[in-house]
Amino acid sequence: xxxxxxTYGMRSLGFFVVLEAMLVAAILYWPSFAENVGSVKSLAxxxxxxxxxxxxxxxxxxxxxxxxxxYFKGCDTLGVAAxxxxxxxxxxxxxxxxxxxxxxxxxxxxxRLLTERYVLGLLGVSLPVFASxxxxxxxxxxxxxxxxxGDLLRASLHGSLFLGAVYSITFLFSALTSxxxxxxxxxxxxxxxxxxxxxxxxxxHYSLLRMADVETFLGIVNKDRxxxxxxxxxxxxxxxxxxxxxxxxxxxx
Numbered sequence: 001x002x003x004x005x006x007t008y009g010m011r012s013l014g015f016f017v018v019l020e021a022m023l024v025a026a027i028l029y030w031p032s033f034a035e036n037v038g039s040v041k042s043l044a045x046x047x048x049x050x051x052x053x054x055x056x057x058x059x060x061x062x063x064x065x066x067x068x069x070x071y072f073k074g075c076d077t078l079g080v081a082a083x084x085x086x087x088x089x090x091x092x093x094x095x096x097x098x099x100x101x102x103x104x105x106x107x108x109x110x111x112r113l114l115t116e117r118y119v120l121g122l123l124g125v126s127l128p129v130f131a132s133x134x135x136x137x138x139x140x141x142x143x144x145x146x147x148x149x150g151d152l153l154r155a156s157l158h159g160s161l162f163l164g165a166v167y168s169i170t171f172l173f174s175a176l177t178s179x180x181x182x183x184x185x186x187x188x189x190x191x192x193x194x195x196x197x198x199x200x201x202x203x204x205h206y207s208l209l210r211m212a213d214v215e216t217f218l219g220i221v222n223k224d225r226x227x228x229x230x231x232x233x234x235x236x237x238x239x240x241x242x243x244x245x246x247x248x249x250x251x252x253x
Contacts, residue, residue: 004117008120008121012127015124016131018078019070019129020135022074023070023132023135023136023139026066027139027142027143028139030065030145033057033065034062037054040054049199049201052214053068053072056218062143062145062147063147063221064214067155067221068214070136071155071212071217075129075163075212076159076212079166080163080166081188082125083163083164083166083167084167084184086125087170088180090118090171091117091171092173092174092177093174093180095178110249111249113248114244114245114248121171122164122167125163129163130153130160133155134152154220154225154226155217155220158216158220158229159212159217161230164233164236165240166187167237168240168244169240170183172240172243172244173187174244175243175245175247175251195207198213211229216229
């Protein structure tokens with residue numbers, strides 16, 4: 001357990017550092033972006049979805065900018081990669097290394113073994129999102145802007161559950177198979193495919209990224225409440241954890 005805490009802790013810290021570095025750079029760039037938003041709009045025009053993001057930022061202001069830079073660009077893109085990395089080897093990695101029998105030899109039940117590893121990974125993905133988001137109001141003081149903590153917490157919860165769903169699906173694959181590299185390849189291919197769909201105006205509504213895009217997060221901020229979709233993402237996490245537990249209980253080393 002101690003080794004796993006150290007491993008997941010270091011990965012989570014690395015994820016947080018990268019998220020925070022991207023956030024700092026984005027917020028400090030905000031005054032320049034606001035002054036040149038017209039030029040940015042012209043550059044984004046060939047890609048309708050990017051043009052809509054820039055339009056939302058122009059109309060709403062800094063909160064839409066933070067959502068686009070932090071939640072969509074940072075948490076959605078980088079976070080999905082982190083979620084896959086955290087989950088792909090959770091069980092399949094033990095099988096590939098030949099350490100499954102040693103892991104199962106611990107004097108605890110399989111339910112506890114799997115649940116501990118699942119929760120550690122889920123926290124490793126989620127906590128950096130909250131931690132980095134809570135620095136936003138302080139960072140915005142450097143550019144004479146502000147944003148409410150409540151809005152950031154709601155957006156962080158939804159974003160974390162979106163990443164949690166990706167993590168949970170990958171974790172289920174890890175519990176079912178023994179090749180983490182193949183799992184990573186499949187999940188990254190699906191992610192790139194979903195991003196490609198999102199950028200095509202006629203196909204964007206078929207992309208799963210619509211569940212955590214700028215429009216969704218703006219709705220969370222403007223309406224001061226979470227959408228029903230948030231509960232659905234939580235349900236995906238629970239179902240995948242139960243499926244992983246079922247697979248792991250029946251798994252032969």
